[in-house]
Amino acid sequence: MRRLLIVLILLPVALSAQSRARNVILFVADAGGISTLAAASLHGYGAPRRLFIQRMPHIGLSATTTASQIVSDSAAGMTAIVTGERTHNGVVAQSAGAVRGKIDGEPLKTILEYAEERGLSTGIITNDSPAGATPAALYAKANNRSLTAVIFQQLFAPRFGDGVDVVIAGGRGTVAKALAEAGLELESLGRDSGRPVLGSLSEIPAGATRALTLHESGDFDLDSAIDLAVGMLSRNRRGYFLMVEWDAHTDSIRRGLDRMVALDRAIERRAKLAGRETLLVFTADHSFDIQLRGGLLGQPLLEGLEKAEEENPKGPIRIPAVRMDSGHTGEEVLVAARGPGAERVRGYMANTDIFRVMMAAYGWPLPKSTPARGKTPP
Numbered sequence: 034m035r036r037l038l039i040v041l042i043l044l045p046v047a048l049s050a051q052s053r054a055r056n057v058i059l060f061v062a063d064a065g066g067i068s069t070l071a072a073a074s075l076h077g078y079g080a081p082r083r084l085f086i087q088r089m090p091h092i093g094l095s096a097t098t099t100a101s102q103i104v105s106d107s108a109a110g111m112t113a114i115v116t117g118e119r120t121h122n123g124v125v126a127q128s129a130g131a132v133r134g135k136i137d138g139e140p141l142k143t144i145l146e147y148a149e150e151r152g153l154s155t156g157i158i159t160n161d162s163p164a165g166a167t168p169a170a171l172y173a174k175a176n177n178r179s180l181t182a183v184i185f186q187q188l189f190a191p192r193f194g195d196g197v198d199v200v201i202a203g204g205r206g207t208v209a210k211a212l213a214e215a216g217l218e219l220e221s222l223g224r225d226s227g228r229p230v231l232g233s234l235s236e237i238p239a240g241a242t243r244a245l246t247l248h249e250s251g252d253f254d255l256d257s258a259i260d261l262a263v264g265m266l267s268r269n270r271r272g273y274f275l276m277v278e279w280d281a282h283t284d285s286i287r288r289g290l291d292r293m294v295a296l297d298r299a300i301e302r303r304a305k306l307a308g309r310e311t312l313l314v315f316t317a318d319h320s321f322d323i324q325l326r327g328g329l330l331g332q333p334l335l336e337g338l339e340k341a342e343e344e345n346p347k348g349p350i351r352i353p354a355v356r357m358d359s360g361h362t363g364e365e366v367l368v369a370a371r372g373p374g375a376e377r378v379r380g381y382m383a384n385t386d387i388f389r390v391m392m393a394a395y396g397w398p399l400p401k402s403t404p405a406r407g408k409t410p411p
């Protein structure tokens with residue numbers, strides 16, 4: 034009887050421990066709104082609902098408005114997702130007290146910084162520069178996203194733990210140029226900080242637990258990058274946080290949709306490899322102005338695209354199936370999740386709720402300032 038009682042008392046503890054995530058991987062399709070997903074499925078597979086993320090078990094819709102604007106950029110969008118607080122376009126992980134390019138707001142603590150503080154390993158993969166607004170929102174604070182040198186140097190001066198352990202990114206030239214303008218040099222900055230700046234995935238030493246890799250271009254192999262990053266990060270028994278950003282802007286329609294399909298395949302592959310301790314979350318920082326306007330099933334979605342682009346290289350694009358007007362749009366984006374804590378993704382959400390979902394999955398208490406689920410901060 035007493036033994037049964039002990040089992041009954043401990044059962045909820047065991048169950049709740051089991052439903053916690055040791056690891057979280059946040060996948061962000063930059064500008065990958067719902068219409069982009071619909072088009073990517075038709076472009077990649079010739080039919081709707083063929084993307085893996087469209088078949089994930091837990092889905093919700095996330096509003097993408099900023100503290101002041103209806104249509105978000107990557108800086109404000111990602112800040113909301115990773116800090117649980119909204120700010121203005123152009124501002125990187127600072128509170129809405131910031132004025133872009135003029136006045137600093139309060140620094141906002143990010144999910145990556147919480148993970149660092151607790152001794153987890155952390156990583157960022159992006160086909161953008163590591164100082165791009167989306168990845169920057171995880172480790173840097175700046176009142177203007179265009180302060181590339183200021184942002185990049187913060188990689189070497191972490192506020193919590195030992196900073197981002199694994200960075201696999203593009204934009205080497207962009208960063209080097211911005212540093213040079215500030216009188217700095219990329220290689221020596223890395224060397225002096227004890228973090229050599231590698232140039233490709235093949236340069237990462239076997240057995241490494243940290244690596245900073247900046248490719249010249251962003252079209253490195255995504256699957257290999259994720260495999261390498263997870264290999265390094267999972268050497269930490271406490272777990273890890275990894276963010277993977279892949280650009281899905283469709284101002285170049287074919288490139289954007291191809292990248293969306295590639296990211297989706299990488300998520301499917303990782304979902305098959307991830308154990309039961311890893312929460313996978315997919316979302317977009319904001320949507321993009323691409324629409325399905327016609328066309329027939331069974332015919333290539335992008336028929337006529339090359340000719341239309343020739344006539345109008347900067348858009349807008351009008352082809353039988355697709356209409357594209359370059360620019361972000363302000364409607365809700367998909368949030369999809371699987372793994373421990375994924376059930377909290379449901380219904381219409383605020384972009385700030387995604388931060389809450391990740392914190393709750395790890396079992397970490399929320400900071401007092403975090404707004405309630407679905408609430409729009411003043």
Ligand SMILES: [Zn+2]
Binds near residue numbers: 063106110318319
């Ligand atoms: Zn973006």
